[in-house]
Amino acid sequence: MKRSPLALLAARVVTLPAARVVTLPAARVVTLPAARVVTLSAARVVTLLAAGLVALGAAGCGATVTVGSSGTLQIAVTEYRVTPQKVAAQAGPLTIVVHNDGRLSHNFVISRGGVVDAATKPIAPGQWTELVTALPAGRYLMASTLLSDQALGAYGTLDVGGH
Numbered sequence: 001m002k003r004s005p006l007a008l009l010a011a012r013v014v015t016l017p018a019a020r021v022v023t024l025p026a027a028r029v030v031t032l033p034a035a036r037v038v039t040l041s042a043a044r045v046v047t048l049l050a051a052g053l054v055a056l057g058a059a060g061c062g063a064t065v066t067v068g069s070s071g072t073l074q075i076a077v078t079e080y081r082v083t084p085q086k087v088a089a090q091a092g093p094l095t096i097v098v099h100n101d102g103r104l105s106h107n108f109v110i111s112r113g114g115v116v117d118a119a120t121k122p123i124a125p126g127q128w129t130e131l132v133t134a135l136p137a138g139r140y141l142m143a144s145t146l147l148s149d150q151a152l153g154a155y156g157t158l159d160v161g162g163h
Contacts, residue, residue, distance in 0.1 A: 064088050077144050078102035085156035091137045099128040106144040137162045
């Protein structure tokens with residue numbers, strides 16, 4: 001009877017043709033920190049929803065999403081994409097609400113010239129976090145840097161202009 005590799009791993013015992021038994025090490029358990037709870041006022045929720053709808057509408061057509069006067073940007077991260085991929089904002093305070101819509105943990109990093117300017121901790125699937133930063137004018141890379149996310153397309157650009 002042929003057993004699948006997963007069945008062999010689940011049993012933790014592998015029988016080799018020479019009748020040797022190899023015991024595999026137990027899986028390492030990693031405990032992630034608890035999610036941060038953020039309380040939002042009704043006005044803030046309406047502002048975030050409006051910003052999200054604008055971002056979703058523009059992101060679908062591949063256009064650049066411009067951050068409005070609220071200074072809030074909604075970002076979705078999956079295994080294959082950061083959405084929206086093109087963002088324009090003014091220099092100064094920027095609140096980025098990062099949603100992990102993928103099946104794996106992702107983070108969100110803003111960098112320029114290989115230097116990280118702002119980053120989140122890993123975000124569990126289905127969870128979100130808020131990143132508050134202030135960026136000077138310039139072009140930035142937005143990316144998830146866990147595993148091979150960037151190679152799979154999980155990146156975008158953030159153009160920050162002056163006031």
